[in-house]
Amino acid sequence: MSHGAGGRAMADLVAGIFRDAFANEFLEQGNDQASLPIPAGGRMVMTTDGYVVSPLFFPGGNIGALAVHGTINDIAMAGARPLYLSASFIIEEGFPLADLQRIAGSMGQASRETGVPVVTGDTKVVERGKADGVFIATAGVGLVPEGLALSGDRAEPGDVVILSGSIGDHGVAIMSSRENLAFETAILSDCAALHGLVAAMVDAAGPHLKLMRDPTRGGLAATLNELAHQSGVGFRIQEAAIPVKPQVAAACELLGLDPLFVANEGKLVAVVAEAGADALLAAMRAHPLGREAAVIGHAVADDQRFVQMTTAFGGGRIVDWLSGEQLPRIC
Amino acid sequence: MSHGAGGRAMADLVAGIFRDAFANEFLEQGNDQASLPIPAGGRMVMTTDGYVVSPLFFPGGNIGALAVHGTINDIAMAGARPLYLSASFIIEEGFPLADLQRIAGSMGQASRETGVPVVTGDTKVVERGKADGVFIATAGVGLVPEGLALSGDRAEPGDVVILSGSIGDHGVAIMSSRENLAFETAILSDCAALHGLVAAMVDAAGPHLKLMRDPTRGGLAATLNELAHQSGVGFRIQEAAIPVKPQVAAACELLGLDPLFVANEGKLVAVVAEAGADALLAAMRAHPLGREAAVIGHAVADDQRFVQMTTAFGGGRIVDWLSGEQLPRIC
Structure with missing residues (x-):
């Protein structure tokens, strides 16, 4: 002590x-506060x-x-x-x-x-x-930068939802390590800084880019529900379009987890006006942290602000928030 | 959970x-970050x-x-x-x-x-x-503000050290409450925001003001030693000039504490060139949080960077840093 x-x-x-x-x-400087230049x-x-x-x-x-x-x-x-x-x-x-x-x-x-x-x-x-x-x-x-005003309340019906890469890596890496599970292929956290990818995205999509958010705690499901709530829209997403690494999918099955709810630490969701979606996707795929970027769905008018998913088998389900805790102390 | x-x-x-x-x-705004105007x-x-x-x-x-x-x-x-x-x-x-x-x-x-x-x-x-x-x-x-550059390394021999008020209140309030001690006069933490006092000080002393620091963990003793170390000077202070409330002094005796090492949460130490000291002291005393402000000593040339104190009895002692812990979890 x-x-x-x-x-x-x-x-x-x-x-x-x-x-x-x-x-x-x-x-x-050695003081209790740092004195810093601020760009104009x-x-x-x-x-x-x-x-x-x-x-x-x-x-x-x-x-x-x-x-x-x-x-x-x-x-x-x-x-x-x-x-x-x-x-x-x-x-x-x-x-x-x-x-x-x-x-x-x-x-x-x-x-x-x-x-x-x-x-x-x-x-x-x-x-x-x-x-x-x-x-x-x-x-x-x-x-x-002057003129840029991304915010979670800016999604509008028709906007395109793009995910920067595979989901679930971070949460599964933590859980495997907690449970002492060894998988044939090591599952690593996707922990990464996204500001370089973001700079490329802002350049490519300009004013078409409405918002970005990183799906950490609560995973993609929590993030989409938060955005739906904040923007007053619904989202329709396609399960088949969401990248999940095979070893992560397998580990999720074993651990009883749904990758949609598992935390990520190096991924982002972007909502972009349709006119800017192609340019944005191309810019993301050209960046090392966005190589697997994919359009996963779009925003729709929905007073109930539901996130609905077409499953890989062609059925539909509502992707709700978790009411409790799936993975404590994941970050 | x-x-x-x-x-x-x-x-x-x-x-x-x-x-x-x-x-x-x-x-x-409801995002994971707040978007804020910055004054030019x-x-x-x-x-x-x-x-x-x-x-x-x-x-x-x-x-x-x-x-x-x-x-x-x-x-x-x-x-x-x-x-x-x-x-x-x-x-x-x-x-x-x-x-x-x-x-x-x-x-x-x-x-x-x-x-x-x-x-x-x-x-x-x-x-x-x-x-x-x-x-x-x-x-x-x-x-x-443009042109102001206060820093812990700016004390020079001859500079005057001013303390904004009585020391030891916060630490003694915590310790009494931890030990379930009830004193005749309640001892309250001095917990307060000092930015108003500071604005008045900057106005009054202008470029004469060299630095300020709040003596929290480790108390006045730690702060003066830090500043001596950072500026490469010594300090000579007078015990009789340092305000200590009678009930705080009594509690310190009972608890075996030295007020010099006890944390404060609403006090500051200022180092000011002699030419600005009178104006600074007057401005501090005119503010509710500086009414008991006092000149407690001055900086001296000292390669050993010692903080030395003339005791109330006229003797001298070196006020060292504590090598260990006096009061854990005081803030």
Whole structure:
């Protein structure tokens, strides 16, 4: 418990691990806040997310990379260029410093690869048994170009729904690792930062692009229901059009999960006016993170705001929100 | 465990408690990020803090008000006008919704009183025993006026050190409440937002003002040592000049605490060039949160960066950082 209470030990911990891992000119200012240039023009977006994923290390990532990518993605979904991140750590007493170093190192790597610095941070330590290893809360700010106003309430009947790639990878990777399942083909989390893909999409579709959202907790089903609710429309989607990796589909069967409800950490759903759909799809497929992009359906007028799916067998079903919890602590 | 996993129950929880408590146009956008206007000119500051205070409710405040005030203060210490806050909640399964409502209500009130909206948020729920009630991580951004560049590395020999008021109130309020101590006079946390006081200080001292910092964890002792280290100077302070409320001094004796090391949540230390000290002190004393402001010492050339104090009895002592932990989970 000697880290985290304003003593010298804490200062050494912060200097030793986080400053090294996140090294950048802003963090090096050494104040309780970072002083940052802001580009002129446009609007700012701000977002925050808490990460409580269990286990902390999983196939394809860990809580640190997840925190950086997830917050960048929430910024990017507004069509914004991510500028700066903050990170707050709540650490359980006795948590191995080597694990903290791995997590910080992974965040630093994600930050360098994406070009989005972690400019300020905080560390608190709580007694053993009062937290579960480490929790991370990240916040981020970004800049939306002048004239762009993507928002979840902008879907209109006739708009096309495009999904950037296969669903269920992240949730299944976490669950397999929790249940100690080994599949013939390793299933990795799709944890990735989507701001590069988003920039290409904004360029390609311009004003035709209405909104984007990343289907994390609750999966594609929750995201489409949220958007239906927010925009006051329904969605009609085709199961056969939704990419699911064969090994993920098999694991879902085994685990009793429906991929529609399973979390993703490197995918997005876009809603685009029909006139812009072809250009958008082409731009997405040209990007490494959108190679499997597919039109999965469209928005319809529907006062009940239902998400309805034509199944692979030609039947129909309503894709509802889950009323409870399918996969706790998935992110 | 049905809150916090992307299902409808979570959406209801968020809508029902946080949206009501924080009601503002940005949060109502309903996206995973808030779209915000940014004033032209100046630099942006960004900060974050995790709050793990125990108990969650204490005399003079609670974790919610603390999170809002603390983050506003970290922004204000840069001389910045706080613009926007984000809030991330990690909640233990079974935590009473009534307590969550009280905390959210208190954050909403602090947000309205200070004029700084909580524009975006996130909620995660972890299993019983995997967190302690609720943890909150807030982040904030603010705007520093053009030309102002306060920083912890700017103290120079001869500069004057001013403290805005009495020390130790917050830490002693928490400890008394933890130990179930009842004193004749109630000791309340000094939890308060300092951005109004800071604006008056910036106006009064102009370029003479070198830096400000709020002595939270580790108290005045940790803050002065941090600043000495960052600026490469020493500090000489006078114990008799440091305001300590009689009931706080008495409680510290009883609890075996030194007020110099006890956390504050509504106080600041300013370092100002001698030419601006009188004007700054007068401006601080004219503000409700600076009525007891006092010159407590000055910076000196000292390669060893020592903080030395002339005691009330005329002796001298070195005020070191604590090597370990005095008061865990004080904020």
